[in-house]
Amino acid sequence: MSPALNTDFLRSRLKLKSQQSELLLKTRHPSAVAFLESAGVRPGSIRKHAAKLLAAGSAAGTILLSPSPNFSLRTALPPASQSVSISPFDLHNNLISQLKSQLPLQVSPLDENQENHISQTLHANYGIHASAVLEGNRLNRSYGLIGAEQHLPRYPGDSISQHDQFQKSGITPGRGAWGYFAPSKLALTPDLIEKEKYYVAVQTLYLPDWSTRLPYLRDWYKHRKVVVVNPKNGKAIVAVIADSGPAAWTGKHFGGSPEVMGYLEAKDGKQRGPVVLFFVDDPQNQVPLGPLEYNLENPPQLMSS
Amino acid sequence: MSKIFYDHLILIEEIIPQLEPLDSESRDELIGIIDATFHHQILDLILTHLPKIHHEDFLTRFHSTPHDEALLDYLEARIDKNIKTEIQSLAQKLKKEILSEVKKSKHHHK
Numbered sequence: 462m463s464p465a466l467n468t469d470f471l472r473s474r475l476k477l478k479s480q481q482s483e484l485l486l487k488t489r490h491p492s493a494v495a496f497l498e499s500a501g502v503r504p505g506s507i508r509k510h511a512a513k514l515l516a517a518g519s520a521a522g523t524i525l526l527s528p529s530p531n532f533s534l535r536t537a538l539p540p541a542s543q544s545v546s547i548s549p550f551d552l553h554n555n556l557i558s559q560l561k562s563q564l565p566l567q568v569s570p571l572d573e574n575q576e577n578h579i580s581q582t583l584h585a586n587y588g589i590h591a592s593a594v595l596e597g598n599r600l601n602r603s604y605g606l607i608g609a610e611q612h613l614p615r616y617p618g619d620s621i622s623q624h625d626q627f628q629k630s631g632i633t634p635g636r637g638a639w640g641y642f643a644p645s646k647l648a649l650t651p652d653l654i655e656k657e658k659y660y661v662a663v664q665t666l667y668l669p670d671w672s673t674r675l676p677y678l679r680d681w682y683k684h685r686k687v688v689v690v691n692p693k694n695g696k697a698i699v700a701v702i703a704d705s706g707p708a709a710w711t712g713k714h715f716g717g718s719p720e721v722m723g724y725l726e727a728k729d730g731k732q733r734g735p736v737v738l739f740f741v742d743d744p745q746n747q748v749p750l751g752p753l754e755y756n757l758e759n760p761p762q763l764m765s766s
Numbered sequence: 767m768s769k770i771f772y773d774h775l776i777l778i779e780e781i782i783p784q785l786e787p788l789d790s791e792s793r794d795e796l797i798g799i800i801d802a803t804f805h806h807q808i809l810d811l812i813l814t815h816l817p818k819i820h821h822e823d824f825l826t827r828f829h830s831t832p833h834d835e836a837l838l839d840y841l842e843a844r845i846d847k848n849i850k851t852e853i854q855s856l857a858q859k860l861k862k863e864i865l866s867e868v869k870k871s872k873h874h875h876k
Binding site: 471479483485486490508512 | 799833867
C-alpha cells in the first residue's frame with residue numbers, strides 16, 4: 462500500500478510554485494498581464510474564461526433552438542459554467558456593499574470593532590489574513606486618505622526610463638525612506654522590481670514609539686506587506702511599505718506608487734481618496750504583490766465538462 | 767474540461783491519477799492550482815519568444831478564442847524556434863517537478 466498524501470503540505474508547495482510562476486510572468490511581461498487583466502482575465506484563469514465563452518455560446522445556441530417558454534438557462538448550461546467561481550467584478554461589488562456598512566461616513570480613525578469586522582470581510586472575500594494590528598504594531602491610521610507618489614529609484618543611477626509603466630508619474634530625486642532596493646542594477650531581482658512597483662508610503666514618523674524603538678521598528682516596517690482597499694470600487698491590491706510619509710499638513714495619511722494608484726483609481730479632484738490599509742499576515746511569503754482579484758484560499762479551479 | 771489551444775501539447779491529465787487518493791474536493795483544488803501554474807509558465811514562454819510587436823495581437827486572439835488551435839499556426843509563423851517543441855519540453859519539465867512534489871508529500875508526515 463502506498464503512503465498517504467499529505468494534502469496540506471502538497472497544497473502549500475503547489476500554491477507557492479503557482480504564485481512564483483505568476484510573479485515571474487508579471488515581472489517579465491507586465492504589459493501583457495495588464496492587457497489580459499484589463500479584459501477581466503487573469504492568465505492563470507484562462508481556462509475559466511474559456512469555459513465562460515463556451516457556456517455563453519452553448520447557452521445562446523440552446524436559447525435559439527429551445528421551443529419551451531419555461532426554459533431554465535442554468536440547467537441547460539454545461540457543468541463548467543455552474544461551478545464558475547466569483548468574478549473580480551462580483552468580488553468588487555460584494556466588498557463595496559459590505560464595507561459601506563462597516564466604515565464610518567467620514568474618513569476617520571476606526572475602532573477595534575470596526576477593524577475586526579473589516580478583517581473578517583477581507584478574509585471572507587479574498588482569503589487574505591489582514592489586520593490593523595500585527596505583532597503588536599499598528600499605524601496611526603488604518604482608514605485614511607491616500608495620495609499619488611512618484612516612482613522610487615531602485616538602485617544608484619536608476620532613471621524613469623528604466624521603469625516599464627507610468628513613466629509620466631516621474632521618479633523621486635532622493636531614495637525612499639528605506640534606501641535603494643538594490644545596491645546596483647545588476648543586483649536588482651524580479652522580487653525587488655515588484656516591490657518598487659507595488660509600494661506604499663506610511664506615516665511611520667508619527668508613530669509614538671518610532672524614535673524610542675527605531676532599530677526594531679525600522680526593520681519591522683521595511684517592505685512589510687499590506688493590503689490597500691478602495692471602498693468606493695472594491696478594488697484591493699497587495700503592496701509593501703517602502704517609503705515614509707506623507708507629511709501631516711497635506712491632509713493625507715498614505716502614499717501609493719503609480720501602479721498602486723493606477724489600479725485602485727483612488728484619486729478625486731484633489732488627487733487623493735479614501736482607502737483601508739491593513740497589514741498582511743504572511744509569514745511564508747505566499748501572498749503575491751499586485752491586484753487581488755480572486756480568493757487566495759479558493760483559487761480558480763479547473764473546469765470539468 | 768474547457769479546452770486551451772496548447773492542451774494537446776502539455777497533457778496535464780497525466781498528473782491526475784497521482785492525485786487519485788485525495789477526496790474530489792481537494793483533488794479539484796490542487797488540479798486548479800497546477801493548471802494555473804501551467805498557464806503562467808506557458809504564457810511566459812510564448813511571450814518571451816514572440817516578438818513584442820505581436821504581443822497585443824496575439825493576446826487579443828487568445829482572449830477571444832483560447833481554444834483555437836490556429837493560434838499555434840499563428841505563433842509558428844512568427845517565432846523562429848519550434849514553439850510546439852518548446853511548449854512540450856516545458857510541460858515535461860513542469861510535470862516532473864509537480865510529480866516530485868507529490869512524491870515528497872507522501873513522505874512528509876502530517
